Amino acid sequence: MLEASFLNLSDRRPAEGTVSVWPAWEVRDGAGATTWFGVRLEFGDGARVDAHAVVTGGCVSIEDVRAEPALSLDDLAALADWIEGPLFDACGIGSVPDGTEPDTGEPGDADAAPSGAGSDWPGGVEGCRLVAQQYRAAQEQGIDPVLAVMSATGHGRRKSLRLIGQARDAGFLTRRRARR
Structure with a gap:
C-alpha cells in the first residue's frame, strides 16, 4: 500500500518521460570553475523530479533532489540512469572522441x-x-x-x-x- 505513494521509476519506460538540463550558475576561481545544473525529469501523468547537479574537476554529483510523488530508495538509485546521458551532454563530458564513456569516479564504474x-x-x-x-x-x-x-x-x-x-x-x- 505504501508503494502507491512513490514514483516507481523502475516501472516506467524512457519514452514516458522527458529530461531537461540547463545551467543554473557557475563559480570561478583561479584553478577552474564549479558549475551547477538544473535537471528536471517530467512524466505525462504529472509526476516530476527536480535536481541540482554540480560539476567540478570532471566529476558530476547530485546535490539536491525533489520529487512529486516522493522517490523510494530504489527510485533514487534508478534516477541516475534516467538523467545520466542528458546531464553529461549538457556538462560537455558526454562520450569522449574514442566512443568510451567518461570516468565518473563512482565506485560502481567497473570499466573505468x-x-x-x-x-x-x-x-x-x-x-x-x-x-x-x-x-x-x-x-x-x-x-x-x-x-x-x-x-x-x-x-x-x-x-x-x-x-x-x-x-x-x-x-x-x-x-x-x-x-x-
Whole structure:
C-alpha cells in the first residue's frame, strides 16, 4: 500500500518521460570553475523530479533532489540512469572522441580505471601522439580536452595535464603561450 505513494521509476519506460538540463550558475576561481545544473525529469501523468547537479574537476554529483510523488530508495538509485546521458551532454563530458564513456569516479564504474591509477596507455612518443589525438578530437567536438584525455588514459587530472604537457613538449600540440 505504501508503494502507491512513490514514483516507481523502475516501472516506467524512457519514452514516458522527458529530461531537461540547463545551467543554473557557475563559480570561478583561479584553478577552474564549479558549475551547477538544473535537471528536471517530467512524466505525462504529472509526476516530476527536480535536481541540482554540480560539476567540478570532471566529476558530476547530485546535490539536491525533489520529487512529486516522493522517490523510494530504489527510485533514487534508478534516477541516475534516467538523467545520466542528458546531464553529461549538457556538462560537455558526454562520450569522449574514442566512443568510451567518461570516468565518473563512482565506485560502481567497473570499466573505468580509478583516478590516478595506472593503465595500459603507452608511454613515450606513442603515448604523446595518442594524447594529442584525443586532445584535438575533443576540441573539435567542443568538449573539454582534459576530460577526454583523463577518460582515455584512465589517469587523474594532474597526470593527464602532465601527459598533455609532454605532448606539447614533444611538438604534437601547439604551445599555450608564446615564449619571450
